[in-house]
Amino acid sequence: xxxLDEFRNGPQARRLAEEIARVTxxxxxxxxxxxxxxxxxxxxxxxxxxxPQIELIHGPGCPVCVTPLNVIDKxxxxxxxxxxxxxxxxxxxxxxxxRDDLLRVxxxxxxxxxxxxxxxxxxxxxxxxxxxxxxxxxxxxxTAPANAMAIKLAKQQxxxxxxxxxxxxxxxxxxxxxxxxxxxRVQAFLAAGHVCSVMGYHQYxxxxxxxxxxxVVTGFEPLDLLEGIRRAVSQLEAGQASxxxxxxxxxxEAGNVLAQTTISEVFEVTNRGWRGIGVIPYSGWKLNAExxxxxxxxxxxxxxxxxxxxxxxxxxxxxQGSIKPNECAAFGKAxxxxxxxxxxxxxxxxxCAAYYNYGRFVELQGMKG
Amino acid sequence: xCLAVPGEVKTIYVAxxxxxxxxxxxxxxxxxxxxxxxxxxxxxxxxxxxxxxxSRIDEVSAQKTLDTFAELGLLDEELEELRSGDWLxxxxxxxxxxxxxxxxxxxPAAMRGEIIE
Amino acid sequence: MSRIADDPIENVAGxxxxxxxxxxxxPSANRAAVEMHEFSCPxxxxxxxxxxxxxxxxxxxxxxxxEQIFLPRFGNPALYALGDSTVLSLxxxxxxxxxxxxxxxxxxxxGGSIGDLAVNGTxxxxxxxxxxPLYLTAxxxxxxxxxxxxxxxxxxDMARAARAAGITIVAGDTKVVQRGHGxxxxxxxxxxxxxxxxxxxxxxxxxxxxxxxxxxxxxxHGMAVMSRRDGLEFDAPITSDTACLADLxxxxxxxxxxxxxxxDPTRGGLATSLNEIANASRCGIVIEExxxxxDSTVRSACDFLGLDPLxxxxxxxxVAVVPEGSADAVVTAMRNHxxxxxxxxxxxxxxxxHNMVVARTSLGGHRIVTMPIGxxxxxxx
Numbered sequence: 001x002x003x004l005d006e007f008r009n010g011p012q013a014r015r016l017a018e019e020i021a022r023v024t025x026x027x028x029x030x031x032x033x034x035x036x037x038x039x040x041x042x043x044x045x046x047x048x049x050x051x052p053q054i055e056l057i058h059g060p061g062c063p064v065c066v067t068p069l070n071v072i073d074k075x076x077x078x079x080x081x082x083x084x085x086x087x088x089x090x091x092x093x094x095x096x097x098x099r100d101d102l103l104r105v106x107x108x109x110x111x112x113x114x115x116x117x118x119x120x121x122x123x124x125x126x127x128x129x130x131x132x133x134x135x136x137x138x139x140x141x142x143t144a145p146a147n148a149m150a151i152k153l154a155k156q157q158x159x160x161x162x163x164x165x166x167x168x169x170x171x172x173x174x175x176x177x178x179x180x181x182x183x184x185r186v187q188a189f190l191a192a193g194h195v196c197s198v199m200g201y202h203q204y205x206x207x208x209x210x211x212x213x214x215x216v217v218t219g220f221e222p223l224d225l226l227e228g229i230r231r232a233v234s235q236l237e238a239g240q241a242s243x244x245x246x247x248x249x250x251x252x253e254a255g256n257v258l259a260q261t262t263i264s265e266v267f268e269v270t271n272r273g274w275r276g277i278g279v280i281p282y283s284g285w286k287l288n289a290e291x292x293x294x295x296x297x298x299x300x301x302x303x304x305x306x307x308x309x310x311x312x313x314x315x316x317x318x319x320q321g322s323i324k325p326n327e328c329a330a331f332g333k334a335x336x337x338x339x340x341x342x343x344x345x346x347x348x349x350x351x352c353a354a355y356y357n358y359g360r361f362v363e364l365q366g367m368k369g
Numbered sequence: 370x371c372l373a374v375p376g377e378v379k380t381i382y383v384a385x386x387x388x389x390x391x392x393x394x395x396x397x398x399x400x401x402x403x404x405x406x407x408x409x410x411x412x413x414x415x416x417x418x419x420x421x422x423x424s425r426i427d428e429v430s431a432q433k434t435l436d437t438f439a440e441l442g443l444l445d446e447e448l449e450e451l452r453s454g455d456w457l458x459x460x461x462x463x464x465x466x467x468x469x470x471x472x473x474x475x476x477p478a479a480m481r482g483e484i485i486e
Numbered sequence: 487m488s489r490i491a492d493d494p495i496e497n498v499a500g501x502x503x504x505x506x507x508x509x510x511x512x513p514s515a516n517r518a519a520v521e522m523h524e525f526s527c528p529x530x531x532x533x534x535x536x537x538x539x540x541x542x543x544x545x546x547x548x549x550x551x552x553e554q555i556f557l558p559r560f561g562n563p564a565l566y567a568l569g570d571s572t573v574l575s576l577x578x579x580x581x582x583x584x585x586x587x588x589x590x591x592x593x594x595x596x597g598g599s600i601g602d603l604a605v606n607g608t609x610x611x612x613x614x615x616x617x618x619p620l621y622l623t624a625x626x627x628x629x630x631x632x633x634x635x636x637x638x639x640x641x642x643d644m645a646r647a648a649r650a651a652g653i654t655i656v657a658g659d660t661k662v663v664q665r666g667h668g669x670x671x672x673x674x675x676x677x678x679x680x681x682x683x684x685x686x687x688x689x690x691x692x693x694x695x696x697x698x699x700x701x702x703x704x705x706x707h708g709m710a711v712m713s714r715r716d717g718l719e720f721d722a723p724i725t726s727d728t729a730c731l732a733d734l735x736x737x738x739x740x741x742x743x744x745x746x747x748x749x750d751p752t753r754g755g756l757a758t759s760l761n762e763i764a765n766a767s768r769c770g771i772v773i774e775e776x777x778x779x780x781d782s783t784v785r786s787a788c789d790f791l792g793l794d795p796l797x798x799x800x801x802x803x804x805v806a807v808v809p810e811g812s813a814d815a816v817v818t819a820m821r822n823h824x825x826x827x828x829x830x831x832x833x834x835x836x837x838x839x840h841n842m843v844v845a846r847t848s849l850g851g852h853r854i855v856t857m858p859i860g861x862x863x864x865x866x867x
Contacts, residue, residue, distance in 0.1 A: 001376075001394060001395035002375065002377070002395075002414065003375040003414060003426055003431060004375060004395075006431075006435055009438075015438075016438065034371065036371050036372055036373075116419065117402075117419045117420025118420070120420070139371070139419075140371060142371035142373065142418050142423065143371065143419055145405055145423060146402070146418065146419045146421040149404060149405075149421065153385075153387070157385070192371065194371040194373045194416070194418060194423070197373070197416060197423050198423055220373075223438060227434070248427065248430035248431075248433065248434060249426050249430040249431035249434060250416050250424045250426060250427075251424070256406070256423055256424060258404075258405045258406075258407070259405040259423060262404075262405070
């Protein structure tokens with residue numbers, strides 16, 4: 001595919017890695033913010049071709065991982081209702097709530113459907129006027145324009161049986177929270193390219209300046225990631241801390257202004273709990289008062305769920321990069337990809353699941369210690 | 370966080386008052402919402418996430434990035450060398466002798482990191 | 487190509503006319519033994535446009551279904567006899583047996599249908615133990631409301647696949663379940679084949695030093711079905727690879743009689759098959775990701791939905807684990823077969839106490855190839 005294949009060139013990637021090794025003189029810890037970037041790193045083995053001084057810290061940018069437990073429990077309660085068709089993106093289905101996950105609710109009789117786009121949920125509502133169609137509107141800024149549009153169209157077109165369970169999260173406040181935390185080890189960020197395609201990157205200048213941290217807007221293909229790392233390392237080595245755009249073909253400084261306008265019509269900023277991390281001020285979007293009638297939380301009165309997180313799971317500290325997955329007592333014992341306690345063990349790119357597999361591999365290579 | 374893929378705009382139309390169209394992702398065609406990119410033209414490439422075009426791909430910038438890589442890049446012979454060092458591609462293209470190469474069982478140089486006890 | 491040298495089928499039910507006259511009264515057993523010539527059909531089956539409960543009731547409607555849909559398409563002496571069971575003679579006492587149930591949504595997809603899968607799936611399972619498949623049974627569970635035309639298409643596909651595979655369908659059964667209790671049509675097939683003396687193909691025979699050969703592109707079937715799945719539909723020139731692999735297997739065994747393992751990577755994809763081999767053989771497998779043939783449109787579809795092609799289902803591909811010295815001969819032989827034209831050496835068997843499958847990426851890094859925990863779901867992240 002054009003714009004993919006050129007950015008996956010193996011020999012070129014190895015050359016970029018060599019270039020990174022050439023300019024690296026000491027150890028650096030760089031966080032890739034986005035789960036999609038983590039996925040690409042693991043999938044392509046990018047971390048393994050980097051010089052040993054470069055450590056990549058997997059960031060909190062996996063929307064299913066950080067969706068707070070009480071919201072998951074609300075989703076499970078709504079999805080179990082007989083009148084409801086509950087629509088979700090596929091990656092959310094295995095994320096554990098206090099007791100269940102959506103797949104188990106489906107197994108027990110809930111009508112849970114995987115949709116590709118929020119517009120598919122809207123279509124289901126039109127096609128099933130006698131059912132309540134609830135869309136699980138989660139995600140970062142990238143997904144917000146799509147979710148906002150579906151909600152806006154539902155109101156415009158008076159689709160009364162459609163509602164949304166909204167739990168949007170925002171990247172810049174999370175990056176700032178990481179930088180402020182006492183155990184912070186992050187020295188540079190690869191900013192999430194697709195978030196920036198919507199929101200632009202003007203808001204990062206103040207972060208880079210205040211915390212003296214280089215921020216490189218980075219894409220998702222191997223060459224994009226290596227280029228982001230190369231630029232971050234170059235800045236670190238030169239003692240600079242500015243915002244660079246390494247994903248120029250997709251991202252502009254201003255972002256997609258039209259999308260930002262629709263987002264602000266439908267959502268308003270709120271304090272948001274991040275699973276395992278806690279509440280980060282002004283780090284989320286919720287439906288604004290004008291769209292309250294489409295709020296599934298109100299429609300189904302699920303505000304009184306009583307979530308209980310596993311007492312041993314330390315996914316939050318893993319998400320913030322303050323501990324490694326194997327420092328958690330449950331890791332590989334009570335918590336495995338098959339029986340995940342925390343969301344980071346759910347998908348193969350979740351930090352814990354990735355580590356679980358990777359660790360087995362390292363052991364295989366006889367490089368223990 | 371966000372799986373978004375580049376595709377080529379094939380058609381543009383209005384459905385239910387919304388700007389929609391078909392995008393081809395390497396031969397895979399899907400109806401996509403163009404509401405957020407009113408200037409998008411047939412033949413343009415766009416980044417799509419959950420059914421929405423969120424950004425037009427700028428060809429000039431893409432080429433510029435690729436040129437940067439090329440500047441760091443390799444001579445063709447070097448590329449060829451890298452390829453032929455690959456025990457399997459060699460095996461698949463000509464002789465099928467696999468024993469003579471160290472093969473992918475050799476520990477990757479950069480494998481490292483915390484080890485799980 | 488028929489593999490039945492001389493007609494090995496005896497019909498015992500035919501010698502028991504009293505049995506044959508008894509239309510089965512037990513609920514919905516329509517393997518009813520009905521003498522065709524004595525049976526008069528007052529209502530042609532096509533007066534029903536849909537399957538109704540009565541088609542599984544063992545009475546007149548059941549008989550019509552057999553007479554008008556199954557027999558003309560599967561027709562052979564064993565079936566026409568309509569006995570309660572069929573007696574077969576086999577050219578060898580070393581037999582392979584396999585059974586598989588087929589459920590797929592949608593029933594029809596680009597490149598095939600549940601009918602093709604029901605024949606090829608079981609035939610391929612037989613072939614993976616080196617067997618020459620000979621006979622198949624077919625059990626249908628139909629949902630009330632299934633269009634008769636759909637059933638006809640499915641049965642047509644099965645008959646065509648059976649002819650292509652050179653096997654005979656020697657017994658069958660049909661039940662009907664109430665509307666809402668099935669996805670239109672489920673099929674179970676069981677098969678019997680004969681295995682030549684000396685062949686010993688088994689999942690646990692992969693040996694350190696062996697090479698792993700794949701017969702062609704992966705992911706075609708799974709993505710063809712996905713392209714027609716509710717809610718995820720997309721248009722793409724991707725067709726299922728459903729095919730009978732028995733002849734390709736014979737080609738491989740001819741080139742390398744000491745082949746250690748054959749496996750068809752169906753559900754769970756190549757990743758699952760390789761992990762199964764590694765676990766059973768107590769070894770590791772290292773594959774070269776770049777060497778794995780994948781159709782570019784299939785790759786695009788996987789990129790688009792966020793799926794890993796190594797985990798996507800195939801219905802006409804196989805993995806062969808052979809001694810290194812035979813690699814050349816096997817790949818060459820496969821490439822000369824129409825179902826193996828894109829065969830490739832993709833990896834090799836290594837010593838590993840963790841029995842892991844590791845892929846070397848095009849960048850030169852490594853990743854662990856694990857079995858999917860459940861169904862692969864499209865992701866946004």
